[in-house]
Amino acid sequence: MRRARFHLLLLYSLVLFIGSCSHKTGALKFKNGKEIVSTLDSLFTELETASTHPDEFPLIYINEQIRGVIEGIGSPRIVAEIQTKYIAYEHDFSFLLSADRKIALFSWQTHLEKTETRIKNIALYRSNDKMVPTSLYGIPFIYNGIHQIEMDNSDATYLLEGRDSLKNILSYHLHAYLLKNDHIEEAPLFPDFQSSITAKVRADSVKMGEPSGIVIKNKGQRIQIASVYGSSQWNSLAFDGKKYVSDQGVELNSPPHFSKGRTGIPVPSCSTIP
Incomplete structure (x- = not known):
């Protein structure tokens, strides 16, 4: 049984290697964005079907196919x-x-959450007249927002907002990236020279709707992070043109994005907030 599993893993590794080589040689070509969306929809249908079976190798293979399609997008026109x-x-x-x-x-x-394999989130960034693919840092999670902020030095800076969950814990993430000299890199904009912050809340306290452990206001000029979930006490970060500085204990009239009556306490987190 163990030998059969090894041979199966070897076979999938070979298929992934061949697929990777074909991606790099430009074998995947699409005429327009409609073809890409249609292809991705088909692959995700296959992925959902494969997720109902215990074998992880089809999941790995289909995820790599999805990566190949996305990494093959090289045109700003197609992205639009x-x-x-x-x-x-x-x-x-x-x-x-x-x-x-x-x-x-x-x-x-x-x-792939129950396996040792992790597929990184993918970003495409503009470099001259092309869109260049790159894997983003950290654990993969679902992104739900991109916020541009204005720097004093005019560098293009972005806050990428997302969320993931583990058992009964919801984690809200905010990552800062800088696009400079046609290259994307992490930007240490947060306290203690961190490039990301995370807030965690218990999932059983948010049954009444979609909460937000991190709230971005005024086009990224202020970030509010839940201190005591469901109360008016929030940690606040203000942008000074170069970085975010702590402005602790800001009292708000009401917690943003929360319904009245919702209760709960966040799991102690936000390690980047003193």
Whole structure:
């Protein structure tokens, strides 16, 4: 049984290697964004079907196929066409495009949570007249927002917002990236020179609707992070043109994005907030 599993793993590894090589040689070509959205929809249908079976190798293979399609997108024109064809909540993947159309994000549920394999989220960033793919740092999760902020030095800076869950804990993430010299990199904008912050809340305290452990206001000029979930006490970060500085204990009239009567306490987190 163990030998058969090894041979199966070897076979899938070979298939993934061949597929990877074909992606790099430009074998995957699409005429427009409509073809890409249609191809991705078909692959995600296959992924959902494969997720009902215990074997992880088809899941790995299909996820790599999805990566190959996304990494083959090299044209800003096609990215813009994807935006026109993509309708939020009608697909099994998330697609986001920044306001200046220089960063596109793809994220999805890989169904690999119970395995040792991790498929990174993919970003496409504008470099000259092309869109270049890159894997984003950290654990994969579903992105739901891109926020551009204005720096004193005019560098293009973005806050990528997302969420994931583990058992009864919801984690809200915010990652800062900088697009400079036609290259994307992490930006240490948060306290203690961190490039990301995370807030965690218990899932059983949010049954009444979609909460937000992190709230972005005034086009990224202020970020509020739940201190005591459901109360008016929030940690606050203000942007000074170069970085975010702590402005602790800001009292709000009401917690943003929360319904009255909702209760619960967040799991102690936000390690980047003193």
